[in-house]
Amino acid sequence: MEFLLMTEELRYYKLKYEMNRKLEELVIKKGYMQIEPQFFEEYDSFIQMNKRIKKEGTVKLLDSDGRILILRPDITTSIIKHIIPKWENGSKLKLFYLSTTFSRNTQGSIEEKKQFGIEFLGESSMDADLEVIKIAFSILKSFGIEFIAEINNNKFLNTLIEECGFDEEKSTELKNIIYYKNFDALNLFVNRSNIALPYQELVRNLLKYQGSIQKIKENLSGFNLSLKLNEAIAELEYVSKEIDQRYARLDLSAISQYDYYAGITFRIYIQSISTPVISGGRYDLLTKRLGKNIPAVGFTLNSADILKEVLKNYE
């Protein structure tokens, strides 16, 4: 931001400070404690864990002994790595952070993003998923911002991939197609792949399982779903019933670029901004890959986006 007048600049920083305080107060009231994440990540392990992420988008550094490091592209990974060695089984931890992530844009310059987020660790029941989504909703409501939340249960797609017996390559291809909601490519994919007959149409229609829970069930009604797939739908239904439905759109094909989500995930959009303002979900797979099975749910919020909306309403 650039300002012509000092008073304008000070007003901006005052609003920003107040916004951050408000965010903090909201989650502190719910029992969350602040944590400061590390700056660096190991390049190899990060890329291995997030296969579909664009490698060019990370900011790399070289250590004196030749190790490649990256400036944290996301905060969750770095918090979990920090927590794991000290984790005691059975404990519960509620954390929040307000810090910066780094990425490289297409022009090659480094971008800083201020992020606010919460992580709820050690709770495997759906109550944790619900609490996190509800906090996200209440933050946006408290700032008077209109939004739509896109909610998915990744368990559905992951189970489907497992039951179809896709290998790593096939599954990455399918996820890429779904990430771009490419109906025609999905059609081709089904025709080209060797999919068991009962699953062919189920996969072909993947992009149609969205809207309300009734709509999804209606579109799935012709299929004989396995126990695990039905369980995934039931979980999504449970969440959708407990939250403010006016703001929710369920979508079984709304997948994330990050592969570590395993369960309920969500992305929240506001009309004036072309990227999600909040994204999050259950990421038990990440903690498992990092060395310990810790149930975990959380979200990150792009605080610059919220500030932009706050400023707009202020003027």
Added chain:
Amino acid sequence: MNNYLTIALPKGRLGDTAIERFKEIGWADSIIKDSRKLIFIDDLNMIKYMLVKPSDVITYVENGVADIGIIGKDSILESEAEIYELLDLGFGNCKFSIAGKKGQIIHQNDEVLRIATKYPVITKKYFDLRKQPIEIIKLNGSVELAPLVGLSDVITDIVETGKTLSANGLEVLEDMLEISAKLISNRVSYRFKYDQINTLCELLRVDKEKNI
């Protein structure tokens, strides 16, 4: 304020076909052909059409200035934009190919192959997969000239009829990709204007079947 569905259409041949298709489904009545206007508004159906340079369609859609757009697959691949690719429209079909002088070898193994192109991203990806070292020479037009004047060994570009190539003594050495026109959508608009976008998508899908 923003209940209008904004559609970015590319100027030129692709856009002309797109407008024809829109007219077939009864949508683009407000667009006057051969007018110099860049924006056409259909207040009855709450649609805004913008005519933009083909290579800019993606930028308008990705940033949400336009909710949806129509553009060739080549531009999508080149930009790697975060958009949704909702429908293959079944027109604007052509190939993305490597072309050069007759007999030019494209598997040079260790030797660096010099390629002139308007599409550095697609080209780099393709040759990276083959482990063929290349040097990309980015041009903005008339790429066919490059091999003739010794600027590059080969070119990569979209090829429709191949007439420009043969007129300049070049030929297709290898086809890389199939290209066609796509309906794309901004990710946020897809949520906020789902019903409108989905309706249009279905109408165009039905219309496409008719045109095959």
